[in-house]
Amino acid sequence: MRADRLVSLVLLLRQHGRLSAAALARELEVSTRTVLRDVEALSAAGVPVFAERGRHGGFALLPGFRTELTGLNHDEALALVVAGSRRGAQVFGLGSALASAMLKVVDALPESYRTTAAGAAQRLLIDPETDLLARRRDVEEPPDAVVAEVRRAVFAGHRLRIRYAAVDQAPKWRTVDPVGLVTVRDQGYLLATRSGEERTYRLSRILAAEELDEPAQRPDRVDLDRAWRERSTRFRTGGDQVTVRVRVDPARRAELVGTALAVLAEEADADGRLRMEVAFQDARHAEWALWQLAPGAEALAPQWLRDSLRDRAAAIATRYTASP
Known part of the structure; x- marks a missing residue:
């Protein structure tokens, strides 16, 4: 693990020219103390890394230094295979391997290509963690x-x-x-x-x-x-699946279909709203989905779902009727 980190540190300095200990720590996901120890280890091994003091200082390599340490390990090669989806690499626990592999790939490019690729990468943002409404996606990531x-x-x-x-x-x-x-x-x-x-x-x-x-x-x-x-x-x-009949605003149809397991039937009412029969995973799933769509959707059946949504709405109305 440390050998890979040392290689990544060298490649980061080659690509960025100069980086502070704090910036290197963020990139490598370690402490600044670990970065300082790694720099000392590189110097002892003959890698010409030096420190520049001052407000814009940091660590850098002597001009012209080049390393051939671009061989990919197993996890890095695997990360590149699934790199079509950066989130896919993250879900499979390959996020750090992907970052390390990409450093090695970029370092292996001719200098003109490397400069072009770095500039282009700054113009692309793929799959950010928040949308335009600043809502963070809650993604459960296992260790x-x-x-x-x-x-x-x-x-x-x-x-x-x-x-x-x-x-x-x-x-x-x-x-x-x-x-x-x-x-x-x-x-x-x-x-x-x-x-x-x-x-x-x-x-x-x-x-x-x-x-x-x-x-x-x-x-x-x-x-x-x-x-x-x-x-x-x-x-x-199979399982505890439930079927629900619902009237929904056409503008909210996509949201309903996106959360339901399946659409079993669908027809338009005279007022333009859609009358649909959809399947949900279980009772909790059905209640959650219809609550998210309110007031753009109305559960018509089963009765227990109407009762549950009515009771929830009444409890919230009561809460907000009283003064805080």
């Missing part, structure tokens, strides 16, 4: 150490022990045969089998993981896209 253990078991074809916290259940240890990893809308999932039956686990709910020496019981080849589609279909048609 990198846990995801790394899961990832190793998947690639090595070994069985895996995971401590999993299912919804409304106490965490339990279970042994699974990992099949593959999937990321959907910034959520990561482990596809596996347990006692021969297919299982899907959300990575953010895996609290601990341990790769075992036993080989996983799984086929040599897998079509993950097909496997995911089949599991998604079973998920939408």
Whole structure:
């Protein structure tokens, strides 16, 4: 880990010319004290790094210094494979590996290309954490150490022990045969089998993981896209799924469809509003989705959902009727 960090430090200085200890610490995700120790280690190893004091000072390399330390390690190469989605790399615990790999790739470019690429990169922002309304996306990111253990078991074809916290259940240890990893809308999932039956686990709910020496019981080849589609279909048609009839403003239709599992029927009323029959994962999902759309949507059935939404609205109205 330290060797990779030292290489990244050198590449950062090559690309930026001069950086303060605080800036290097932010880029490398370590403390400034660690950066100072790393600089001393580089100097001792003969790398011509020097400090410039003053307001605009920092660390820099002697002009003309070049390193050939651009070889990618396994995780960095893997990060580049999934780099089509930076969030995908983050979900699979490869965010730091992706940053390190990109430093090495940029450093390997001819100087003219490197300058052009750096300038172009400043003009592009992909998938920011907030939208125009300054709303942050709440993305559950599992610890990198846990995801790394899961990832190793998947690639090595070994069985895996995971401590999993299912919804409304106490965490339990279970042994699974990992099949593959999937990321959907910034959520990561482990596809596996347990006692021969297919299982899907959300990575953010895996609290601990341990790769075992036993080989996983799984086929040599897998079509993950097909496997995911089949599991998604079973998920939408089973479990505690509920069906809801709703009248919705056409302007809010996309929001409703985006959160529902499936649209089962749809027709337009005389007033232009849409009358739809949609499926939700369970009762809590249905109540949450319709509450988000109010007053742009009205649940027509089942009655328990109308009652629940009415009671919630009444409680909020009562709260805001009284003076604070």
